[in-house]
Amino acid sequence: MDKKYLTKTPVVCALALLCCMLWGSAFPCIKIGYRLFDIPSGSVSSQILFAGIRFTLAGVLTILFGSLLRKKLLIPKKSSVPMIIKLSLVQTVLQYVFFYIGLANASGVKSSIIEASNVFLAILIAALVFRYEKLTWLKILGCIVGFAGVVVINMTGEGLDAGMKLSGEGAVFLSTVAYAFSSGMIKKYSEYEDPVILSGYQFFAGGVVMAIGGAAFGGHITVSGAPAVLLLIYLALISSVAYTLWGLLLKYNPVGKVTVFVFTNSIFGVLLSALLLGERNQAFGLRGIIALVLVSAGIIIVNRSKS
Numbered sequence: 001m002d003k004k005y006l007t008k009t010p011v012v013c014a015l016a017l018l019c020c021m022l023w024g025s026a027f028p029c030i031k032i033g034y035r036l037f038d039i040p041s042g043s044v045s046s047q048i049l050f051a052g053i054r055f056t057l058a059g060v061l062t063i064l065f066g067s068l069l070r071k072k073l074l075i076p077k078k079s080s081v082p083m084i085i086k087l088s089l090v091q092t093v094l095q096y097v098f099f100y101i102g103l104a105n106a107s108g109v110k111s112s113i114i115e116a117s118n119v120f121l122a123i124l125i126a127a128l129v130f131r132y133e134k135l136t137w138l139k140i141l142g143c144i145v146g147f148a149g150v151v152v153i154n155m156t157g158e159g160l161d162a163g164m165k166l167s168g169e170g171a172v173f174l175s176t177v178a179y180a181f182s183s184g185m186i187k188k189y190s191e192y193e194d195p196v197i198l199s200g201y202q203f204f205a206g207g208v209v210m211a212i213g214g215a216a217f218g219g220h221i222t223v224s225g226a227p228a229v230l231l232l233i234y235l236a237l238i239s240s241v242a243y244t245l246w247g248l249l250l251k252y253n254p255v256g257k258v259t260v261f262v263f264t265n266s267i268f269g270v271l272l273s274a275l276l277l278g279e280r281n282q283a284f285g286l287r288g289i290i291a292l293v294l295v296s297a298g299i300i301i302v303n304r305s306k307s
Contacts, residue, residue: 006252015249016261019242024268026238027108027115028276029231034104036228037221041104045219051100052211053221054232055092058239059204065240066196076201080193084201087189091182092206095175102171108277112269113149113291114172120147121180123302130184139302146298149266149291187250195247203239266295 005011033039039046066074076084103111120143127135189198223229249258270292 020264022242027269045217047100049214049219055207057236062200062240088202088206095178098171098175105168108273113266118176118179122183142301149294152291190251
């Protein structure tokens with residue numbers, strides 16, 4: 001895929017939505033994986049081991065598919081190794097340690113909507129930290145409106161949900177902070193290295209670190225049969241396909257133009273959590289619907305700021 005093709009708005013929309021649909025499916029699939037691999041919600045080491053195996057496999061698949069498409073083995077430049085290490089620590093290790101822990105202690109619907117806050121953070125960090133683009137009043141308004149959806153989903157009649165805790169919703173939110181920084185890093189590093197190489201090797205490096213760490217602290221998983229194995233392969237494919245496409249989009253487009261579509265992660269995550277996990281009451285209750293409307297409105301407002 002060349003730059004001319006990847007900067008066309010319909011192509012950006014289609015590929016970004018495909019990535020977000022894949023990521024949205026990860027919310028219920030990870031929770032199903034905890035059940036299939038017999039991983040209890042309180043076993044942090046087993047959750048990290050599970051994530052490590054997934055991302056190690058994702059790295060291998062990304063490098064393999066990329067090498068087959070290019071008809072040569074993809075090997076990073078020597079100067080790219082420090083970038084791969086830093087990216088793996090932020091994008092894979094930090095983001096997904098928090099994400100896997102949080103998802104084990106929060107519903108798929110809540111996690112999906114809270115995760116949408118990474119859009120606001122990515123836009124703010126791209127503008128304030130990496131200086132890739134300028135903040136406008138419409139972008140700020142879009143961030144406020146969308147983030148209101150995250151607040152609404154955690155509200156009860158007495159205020160913020162008393163069930164909200166650091167090990168659950170708080171950890172999911174911290175994963176979005178890591179994602180926001182990783183988006184800026186990908187944009188910067190892809191100027192010097194192929195995004196496919198960056199994705200594949202950072203997944204592999206981060207996955208190995210997580211797998212070793214999880215096993216070292218007593219983590220274990222039980223393979224219950226073919227459904228468990230197929231689910232693990234699907235989760236690995238989510239990462240290898242989605243992040244490779246995402247990296248290519250970030251390389252050739254403004255960060256905000258691409259990351260704003262992450263709002264739809266929450267929509268896909270909520271709908272698929274309702275379908276696969278039976279969380280229909282939370283997904284289609286008044287708070288869930290209002291939260292989704294606010295999050296979706298954020299997309300429209302931020303996109304209008306680019307007109």
